[in-house]
Amino acid sequence: QLQVVESGGGLVQPGGSLRLSCAASGFTLDYYAIGWFRQAPGKEREGVSTINNYGGSTNYADSVKGRFTISTDRAKNTVYLQMNSLKPEDTGVYFCAATEGSVFDFRVANFDYWGRGTQVTVSS
Numbered sequence: 001q002l003q004v005v006e007s008g009g010g011l012v013q014p015g016g017s018l019r020l021s022c023a024a025s026g027f028t029l030d031y032y033a034i035g036w037f038r039q040a041p042g043k044e045r046e047g048v049s050t051i052n053n054y055g056g057s058t059n060y061a062d063s064v065k066g067r068f069t070i071s072t073d074r075a076k077n078t079v080y081l082q083m084n085s086l087k088p089e090d091t092g093v094y095f096c097a098a099t100e101g102s103v104f105d106f107r108v109a110n111f112d113y114w115g116r117g118t119q120v121t122v123s124s
Contacts, residue, residue, distance in 0.1 A: 001025075002025075002026040002027045002098070002113050003025045003026050003115075004022050004023065004034075004096045004097065004098050004113055004115045005022070005096075005116075006020060006022055006096045006115045006116070006118040007020070007021045007023070007118055008020040008021045008118060009118030009119045009121075010119075010120070010121070011123065012121070012122055014086060014087060014123075015085060015086065016086050016122070017082070017083060017084045017085075018083045018086065018120060019081070019082050019083070020036070020080065020081040020083065020096075020118060021078055021079075021080055022036070022079040022080070022081075022096030022115065023076075023078045024098065027098075028074075029053045029077055029079065030053055030054060031053065031100060031101070032053055032099065032100055032101070033051065033052045033053065033100075033101060033102050033103045033110075034050065034051050034053065034070075034072070034079040034096065034097070034098050035047060035048075035049070035050040035051075035098075035099075035103065035106070035110070035111055036049045036050070036070065036079075036081045036094060036095070036096060037094070038092040038094045038095070038120070039092050039093050039095070040091060041092075045095070046061065046106070047061055047105075047107075047108075049061065049064065049068055049070040049081060050070070050106065051071070051072060051079060052102040052103065053072055054102060055102065057102070059105075059106075061106065063089075064083075067083065067085045068081060068083050069082040079096065081094070086122045088122045088123060089122075090120065090122050091120060091121050091122050091123070092119075092120060093117040093120075094117060094118050094119075095114055095115055095116075095117045097111035097113060097115070098111060098112065098113040099111045099112045
């Protein structure tokens, strides 16, 4: 059964860092794209970053460029989202999603398999 599970969320002060993990099971990441999305209360789910593991191309939302980094550890079949210089507006539930092949935008409909999310709260 294909599954992705997020972890690593928590409470952090503004300017701090967190690393989120997206562990994949039931498939290998080599030919899949992984996306990170977030959803704040009362707002729509928005794309944060994607990685096409076949080819290695990455994409970032303008709001996180230069602060967040997405990467894949193939040995662990896990994708990470390193988040630095966090801001209160980064607060939300962060979701990991997977789809076979490659993606080139942040449309939610691009992704077939979703995790349950992990809460990130940036507050002093």
